[in-house]
Amino acid sequence: MIDSAKIELRNLRVKDYEELKISMIKSYHMMPDEYWSKGEIKTLVNKFPEGQLCIVIDNKIAGCALSIIVDYDKFDDTHTYESILGGENFSTHSKNGNVIYGIDVFIHPEYRGMRLGRRLYEARKELCEHLNLKAIVFGGRIPNYAKYADELTPKKYIEKVKLQEIHDPVLSFQLSNDFHVKKVIKGYLSGDHESKEFATLMEWNNIYYTKPENLIKVTKTVVRLGLVQWQMRLFKDYDALVAQIEFFVDAVSNYQSDFILFPELFNAPLMAQFNHLSEPEAIRGLSDYTDRLLDTFREFAVNYNINIITGSMPQAVGEHMYNVGFLCRRDGSYERYEKIHITPAEESAWGMKGGSQVETFDTDCGKVGIQICYDVEFPELSRLMCEDGMNILFVPFMTDTQNGYSRVKICAQARAVENECYVAIAGSVGNLPKVDNMDIQYAQSAVFTPSDFAFPVNGIKAEATPNTESTLLVDIDLDLLKELHNFGSVRNLQDRRKDLYTLKRKKLKLTD
Incomplete structure (x- = not known):
């Protein structure tokens, strides 16, 4: 038959x-x-x-x-x-x-x-x-x-x-x-x-293969990062905040940077006008600026030829409030990312809800991951992103005290070692006396590396001066990661005991 x-x-x-x-x-x-x-x-x-x-x-x-x-x-x-x-x-x-x-x-x-x-x-x-x-x-x-x-x-x-x-x-x-x-x-x-x-x-x-003519090299191996250590200050209005954003984008792009990273909730100064409201109402008022800021960042990314990681901003989705940010590529496209783990203070003061998407993003400099502050303290997220091919992890953060900053820094360094990748963190400094729950800030922005012979002995590529508004410009070499994966003194990725343990991504069933 x-x-x-x-x-x-x-x-x-x-x-x-x-x-x-x-x-x-x-x-x-x-x-x-x-x-x-x-x-x-x-x-x-x-x-x-x-x-x-x-x-x-x-x-x-x-x-x-x-x-x-x-x-x-x-x-x-x-x-x-x-x-x-x-x-x-x-x-x-x-x-x-x-x-x-x-x-x-x-x-x-x-x-x-x-x-x-x-x-x-x-x-x-x-x-x-x-x-x-x-x-x-x-x-x-x-x-x-x-x-x-x-x-x-x-x-x-x-x-x-x-x-x-x-x-x-x-x-x-x-x-x-x-x-x-x-x-x-x-x-x-x-x-x-x-x-x-x-x-x-x-x-x-394929003996008939004809190599395409590459007039422009699409994927770079040496990537320049620009980190903004943002000074929290009161701004006269929305346009004044945007002017300060553009100042940093312009300055960093003048150095031919491939990325610029802003901190978590960098737009909090705009919340001063809502300080007479309750904290949940104030954060919802701040979220009204998010779509406008996204449009502004997308315009800057194209005009200044730089990939912008917008830090984070509150965004209302129905009844819920999320802490989100955007990757605005220099070709005009963009991606949205969410803070997965919400701190107790964010939940109690603002009613924030954790996101549901763990993703990596393609760029003209390879795959990147983005985690907002507290997320970097949970190693599972970084490992999932690493398995997706991430080479650079960006962490916009906001911490008020030095011990809070130490948690972010120490965990970010651990993520760089265990996932054999670069980790860039950027935070805010200064104070906002007229904004509840945002009184003081402490930060020292930095780029961390794996710890092996091809990298700095302490795993720190560069650090900004603590608690001072500044930018940090750092070149990283992605080819060094490829060499590390195969010939490193230790091989954290290859030597995992997958016969004893595995990590899997779950799909969250949303009810709203």
């Missing part, structure tokens, strides 16, 4: 999921709980529909090949499966990437022996050529290696498979389809006991 059945090769659709799930469970007989969720399949189809291929026989999913596009120059050949995926949101996928990365291929056991896998591989190759991408790359399991591990190194095992002295159901198939072994990776897929957690990094090169 199978011989006479119609075989259809096409792109996968979200509505195929139930049939796909059946096929996955049958195919992953050794790992029955490791199939893709419907949410993950939906994300893949939405992000890269051409790359999700399936073979259908008699309305059944007989086989499937899933893939993403990555900018492989941002990775190295010793990556792990988890790091290349970029989490359940596949944050590493980039339409401007140069390589198709295969993340899964499987054939339903009932349809094996029909050369369906070859059809999927050939379709991937055609797609690679059509999109003018450099290569197809993926990490391949070597499931028969466990039988020979006591007598053969992975290298010797691969050589024998190439000579057809040993048959490996995965590697033998990949070699027969014109893929070559680029490298052996240790610890590629946690829990793959059949392969002893080794994998072969397989590659197929």
Whole structure:
């Protein structure tokens, strides 16, 4: 019956999921709980529909090949499966990437022996050529290696498979389809006991690839940060506040900075006009300026050719008040971020509510994360952002006392070490005698680094003078992070015991 059945090769659709799930469970007989969720399949189809291929026989999913596009120059050949995926949101996928990365291929056991896998591989190759991408790359399991591990190194095992002295159901198939072994990776897929957690990094090169002409280098490796240590003072009106903002944007952009970072609730001086109201009413009055400020920042970002991280501002969403900020890119686009963890004072005085989005953001200087003050004291957020590919973490903060500042500083330094990234913090100084709950400020803005030979011995790239209005201009080298990830004295990211613990992002079900 199978011989006479119609075989259809096409792109996968979200509505195929139930049939796909059946096929996955049958195919992953050794790992029955490791199939893709419907949410993950939906994300893949939405992000890269051409790359999700399936073979259908008699309305059944007989086989499937899933893939993403990555900018492989941002990775190295010793990556792990988890790091290349970029989490359940596949944050590493980039339409401007140069390589198709295969993340899964499987054939339903009932349809094996029909050369369906070859059809999927050939379709991937055609797609690679059509999109003018450099290569197809993926990490391949070597499931028969466990039988020979006591007598053969992975290298010797691969050589024998190439000579057809040993048959490996995965590697033998990949070699027969014109893929070559680029490298052996240790610890590629946690829990793959059949392969002893080794994998072969397989590659197929597109001989028709034509390198695009890059007139402008899009992603920078040396990035200049401008941090504003903002003086809290009473302003005559809104226009006076905006004039002070523009002064700093102008000054920092004159030094060709890529980013400027403002502190948390830097616009609090405008709350003086609401001081006769209750604290919840006053913060709601301040929130009326947020949309206007966003428009102003977006205009400045374009006019001064600089990416602006606006610190934070209150924003009313329905009945609730949130502490939010915006990343205003110099191309005119923008993103919104939220303070996830609200301090007891924010909750009791202003009725603030914690946000629900943990995200990283693409920029022309790579992926960045942004956390507002208290958030940096919770290491889980930074680790999730790190797994999404974050290289720079920006922390706008506001602390009234030196011990409050010390909490932010110490935790920010820890985040830099444990996530092997740069962390920039910017706060406010001075006082606001006519604004309740905002009397005094203490800050020392700084840029922190990992602590290894390529970085300052104390992990501090630069610090501003404490409690004085100023700017801090700092150059950071993103290539040093890539080197650290692989050749550091210690490797905090690689050496995590994922066999003992994992960290997963949950989707919050909102009731409002």
